[in-house]
Amino acid sequence: MSNNRVTRRQFLNYTLTGVGGFMAAGVLMPMLRFAIDPALQVKAEGDFVQTSTKIADITEEPIKVDFTFEQVDAWYKSDVTEAAWVYKDGDRIIALSPVCKHLGCTVNWNGDSAHPNQFFCACHAGRYEKTGKNIPGTPPLGPLDEYEVSEKDGFLMLGKKIANTLV
Amino acid sequence: MYYNVQDVTQFQSQKDFIDTVIIPLLSVNLKEDMIKQSSSATQYLMSLTAFIEQQFKGRIMLMPPFTYIEQFKESISPLDIQEEFRNAGFKHVLFITCDHSWTSLKEKIDVIWLPSIPLESMDQTVKKTILEDQLKQVIPILSSKWSQN
Incomplete structure (x- = not known):
């Protein structure tokens, strides 16, 4: 019976360890949260931007699709319009x-009459095939970037810029 | 290219390719009856030059506008500016302005004069169409410059 009795010393040990544990946890938890904070953050609803182009209107001939998103540069907010060839x-x-x-x-697209069905850059006569592959012998050193594509209610959505996957 | 550190660094390493500079000449007029018109012209010129920059980023450097008030217009000397930019390695120095008086120098400098269009009253899509049309007026001037050599 007396073996199971909790002595005053044990009791104090247990309580102090318990309370100390909680205190240590209270200090460490926020630190841990700060450390892994980026992983906990909720991603803003996709990174896709809605365009006004209907999926059904897209053909084999590339068309220019403009899309606008808000860009914040320090204090300066601006609407940036970018385009894609779709x-x-x-x-x-x-x-x-x-x-x-x-x-x-x-x-x-078709910017140079001497080279039809190619993308053409007027600055230094760079040319790309329809897939975005740069044509050797012209100044560009890599293929055109690609946008992630998605669909919502029949309209085209454009996402992040990624490296060309067709070439 | 804009006149900022990042683009200037690229310019220094790619001087062969970036051979054209566009310099907006901008008049600021604060008189009661002119201030709106002057700000509208500013807005137009800034939007248009930014659009030109976007289209021809790899060959054109867009300078911050050279701004003056009417009384001290003489402080701006396009001939000297042209000289300075030629020495810095730009083959083509183009001035762009909404101020008609600069066209008197067109024998000596390349100046594109465009009458200002009030963009402030237009919505985004109309504005874009207008700027695209204006760009189409500038492109032939650029390509004729570029095909000279």
Whole structure:
């Protein structure tokens, strides 16, 4: 019987360990939260931007689709309009960035009459195939970037810029 | 290219490709009856030059506007500015302005004069269409410059 009795010393040990544990946890938990905070943050509802182009209107011929999103640069908020060249390849919808991989100009589809069915950059005569593949011998060193594509209520949604997956 | 550190660094390493500079000449007029018109022209010129920059980023550097008030217009000397930019390695120095008086120098400098269009009353899509139309007027001037050499 007396073996099971909790002595005063044991009792104090237990309570102090318990209380101390809680205190340590109280200090450490917020630190831990801060450390892993980015992982806990909820991602803003997708990163897709709605465009006014209907999926059904997209054909095999690339068309320019403009889309606007808000950009915050320190205190300066502005609406940025960007564009994409969008076309259908079989059932798949391809959206290519119009930004030339050479020095960042804007490329045009069929911009050069001497080279039909290619993207053309007027600055230094850079050319790309329909897939966005840069044509060797022209200044660009890489293929055009691609946008992630999604659909909502029949309208085209454009997402993040990713490296070209077609080439 | 804009006149900021990042783009200037790229300019220094790519001088062969970035050979054109666009310099807006901007008049600021604070008189009661002119201030609205002057600000509207500013807005137009800034939007248009930013649009040109976006389209031809890899070949054009857009300078911050050279701004003046009417009384001290003489303090701006496009000929000297042109000289300075040529020495810095720009083959083509183009001025762009809504102030008609600069066209008197068009024998000596390349100046694009565009009458200002009041963009403030337009919604986003109309504005875009207008700017695209205006850009189409500037493109032939640029390509004729670029095809000279």
